[in-house]
Amino acid sequence: EKGxxxxxxxxxISEEPEAVAxxxxxxxxxxxxxxxxxxxxxERLLTVNRIIIIACGTAAYAGILGxxxxxxxxxxxxxxxxxxxxxxxxxxxxDHTLVVSISQSGETMDTLMAVKYAREQGAQVLSICNTxxxxxxxxxxxxxxxxxxxxxxxxxxxxxxxQGTALFLLxxxxxxxxxxxxxxxxxxxVDDLKAIPEKIERVLETGxxxxxxxxxxxxxxxxxxxxxxxxxxxxxxxxxKLKELAxxxxxxxxxxxxxxxxxxxxxxxxxxxxxxxxPRDPRSLHPKVVSNIQEIRARGARVxxxxxxxxxxxxxxxxxxxxxxxxxxxxxxxxxxVPLHIFGMELAAAxxxxxxxxxxxxxxxxxx
Ligand code: F6R
Numbered sequence: 568e569k570g571x572x573x574x575x576x577x578x579x580i581s582e583e584p585e586a587v588a589x590x591x592x593x594x595x596x597x598x599x600x601x602x603x604x605x606x607x608x609x610e611r612l613l614t615v616n617r618i619i620i621i622a623c624g625t626a627a628y629a630g631i632l633g634x635x636x637x638x639x640x641x642x643x644x645x646x647x648x649x650x651x652x653x654x655x656x657x658x659x660x661x662d663h664t665l666v667v668s669i670s671q672s673g674e675t676m677d678t679l680m681a682v683k684y685a686r687e688q689g690a691q692v693l694s695i696c697n698t699x700x701x702x703x704x705x706x707x708x709x710x711x712x713x714x715x716x717x718x719x720x721x722x723x724x725x726x727x728x729x730q731g732t733a734l735f736l737l738x739x740x741x742x743x744x745x746x747x748x749x750x751x752x753x754x755x756x757v758d759d760l761k762a763i764p765e766k767i768e769r770v771l772e773t774g775x776x777x778x779x780x781x782x783x784x785x786x787x788x789x790x791x792x793x794x795x796x797x798x799x800x801x802x803x804x805x806x807x808k809l810k811e812l813a814x815x816x817x818x819x820x821x822x823x824x825x826x827x828x829x830x831x832x833x834x835x836x837x838x839x840x841x842x843x844x845x846p847r848d849p850r851s852l853h854p855k856v857v858s859n860i861q862e863i864r865a866r867g868a869r870v871x872x873x874x875x876x877x878x879x880x881x882x883x884x885x886x887x888x889x890x891x892x893x894x895x896x897x898x899x900x901x902x903x904x905v906p907l908h909i910f911g912m913e914l915a916a917a918x919x920x921x922x923x924x925x926x927x928x929x930x931x932x933x934x935x
Contacts, residue, residue, distance in 0.1 A: 574922040576720035576912050581771060583905060584764035586725035589714035590732040595761055598754030600739040607709045611691050612744065615665040618645040621653050621681045622669035625723040625807060626730060630669050631800035633734025636897050640748050641741035650681035660688040668694045671718055671726035672931035673701025680935060682706050695733045697726050720923040721930050722812055724908045728901050735760055759895045766892040770905040773889060777906050780887060781913035784838065791839045792819040793859060795852050797900045798842035804904055805840055808911030811925050813918055822859045835867030842903050843874040843881055848896045860884045873903045
């Protein structure tokens with residue numbers, strides 16, 4: 568079943584390009600987005616004035632990515648909330664609220680309870696799910712299925728890139744509906760999204776280098792991850808993978824938060840991964856993150872930067888630079904996450920751990 572791979576996780580990471588491509592299939596055609604999946608809520612979508620994304624773990628990090636894209640393109644306000652917090656805090660919902668749940672398995676009890684609650688309160692529920700006919704899609708008003716294929720390894724990898732892709736499609740659909748992006752802008756984004764699978768293939772080719780890095784770090788006790796804007800959920804995802812797979816204390820931060828406390832953790836030898844925003848990003852976050860790298864290097868930390876190809880500014884300061892191909896800045900996280908998935912897996916393997924079945928975890932969490 569593993570088809571010659573050392574683990575299901577290795578196989579599933581190798582399927583990340585396909586997970587994106589299959590999720591786009593038939594939905595991104597001729598420079599436009601076609602989401603027939605939304606037919607059951609087509610009328611109601613026109614009156615939506617707010618979106619709340621609910622999910623747990625890795626799916627919630629995909630949700631943050633979706634928030635940034637959907638808000639930028641459609642100008643609808645989007646919140647992301649952990650499903651288990653949402654359900655129990657008496658959230659304000661009405662029939663103009665669209666709740667978007669994200670779940671690979673479609674069976675996560677925390678997310679299911681939140682979906683049921685949202686519908687009881689009169690919200691529309693759209694679910695993004697990887698498992699046909701699972702409980703969450705059955706309890707929802709509409710479903711966008713991700714087509715990542717079955718995910719067996721406990722740690723979610725290919726489902727994450729597929730969830731990001733589905734959220735990008737939703738954002739482009741809403742922008743089309745609301746007229747907040749020109750059709751030329753949408754066509755450019757659709758073309759760029761369709762080029763992502765081939766770019767992920769190129770990132771996968773750097774796997775051996777990441778394996779070597781992970782091999783050197785098998786004794787590491789703590790790893791920090793910094794990212795900004797759409798790099799922020801990628802930092803959270805990188806940290807979660809190290810915790811669950813390699814049992815290493817890891818934390819992801821928004822890079823801007825560094826000076827508000829976490830910089831006190833930086834000491835000689837501390838390993839810090841930094842997801843560097845594109846130098847082409849219109850928000851000019853690139854120089855800010857490069858100066859974060861200088862600050863942590865000055866305190867003796869070891870920096871591993873994930874940066875766009877041709878980004879020369881990070882080279883003098885980082886100990887290692889892992890390059891990713893150029894893409895629209897909002898889509899780059901689908902590339903930047905790949906080395907972190909490989910890193911988590913390889914570090915666990917270097918420690919002799921079971922990559923597919925980490926201790927204390929189950930593939931789907933069917934209890935609250
Ligand atoms: C992390 C991981 C978990 C799941 C979370 C939600 O690698 O796998 O954090 O993402 O339990 O699971 P689903 O998507 O099935 O609802």
